[in-house]
Amino acid sequence: MNEHYPFINPPLPYSYDFMEPYIDAKTMELHHDRHLQTYVDNLNQLLKENPAYQGFSLEQLVLYAPSMPDDLKTPIRNNAGGVYNHLLYFSTLQGNSPQQPSGELGSLIRKQYGSYEAFEKQFTQAALSVFGSGYAWLVRKPDGSLTIRTTANQDTPLSFQTLPLICIDVWEHAYYLKHYNQRADYVKDWFAVADWEQAGRRFAS
Ligand SMILES: [Fe+2]
Known part of the structure; x- marks a missing residue:
């Protein structure tokens, strides 16, 4: 599915309200x-x-x-x-209960950033630093280490030879109805629905 043209928009694997009350x-x-x-x-x-x-x-x-x-x-x-x-x-969204990265990915995050909390702070700063529309990403570099990147508009970190593990869309369409112009509130809520298990599977792949 979605290997080449014609591309399709697969249905969401969860209901629209599954991320409530965060999204x-x-x-x-x-x-x-x-x-x-x-x-x-x-x-x-x-x-x-x-x-x-x-x-x-x-x-x-x-x-x-x-x-x-x-x-x-x-x-x-x-x-x-x-x-x-x-x-x-x-x-890489999930609506069950808030997760923290575990396994190999969790260990590496803690090793590189000192703690999950320190990582969350850096990732949040990156997401807030995007001027206008774009994304913040956690990516795996070719040497296996992690880095946080931002991209503008619909650019992707694939162009930097990195494997994207998880991303937050910070275009206003991703949060304006609920969070208005308060991107920081949306980023905080996104952490409650970030699917770290899926990010961990991508990291191990
Ligand atoms: Fe979007």
Whole structure:
């Protein structure tokens, strides 16, 4: 599924209200059914008009976008990135009870950052530092170590040879209905629904 064109918007693996009270149901619905759907539709339309790239995976589209013809570079970068980033965002949320990273990933976070709390503080600062729209990420570098990165708009950290483990979408569409312009409140709430088990599986993969 979603290996290449035509891409689909997979249904969320949980109900819209599963992240309540941290992320509201209406935001989840609009974010998934409208925002992500638009990226999927736009990407498919671009690929329909450019069949040479129909066999490319999402990752390949993101990585090869800079080498594409000038009229395709930016729209592919934005729309393939928009699909990739949102699929990762929605797949690393969980609405059960708040988690902390455990296992190999948890140990490495504590080793590199001193404590989970210190990591949370740094990640929060990164998420708040994004000017305008973008994401904050925890990624695994090629040497196996971790780093926190931010990206603007729909750029992805794949372009930096890193493996994204988890991300927070800090576009206003991700939080404005509930948190208004208070991104810090949203980031705090995001930590209550971050799926560290899934991030740990990605780290071990
Ligand atoms: Fe988003």
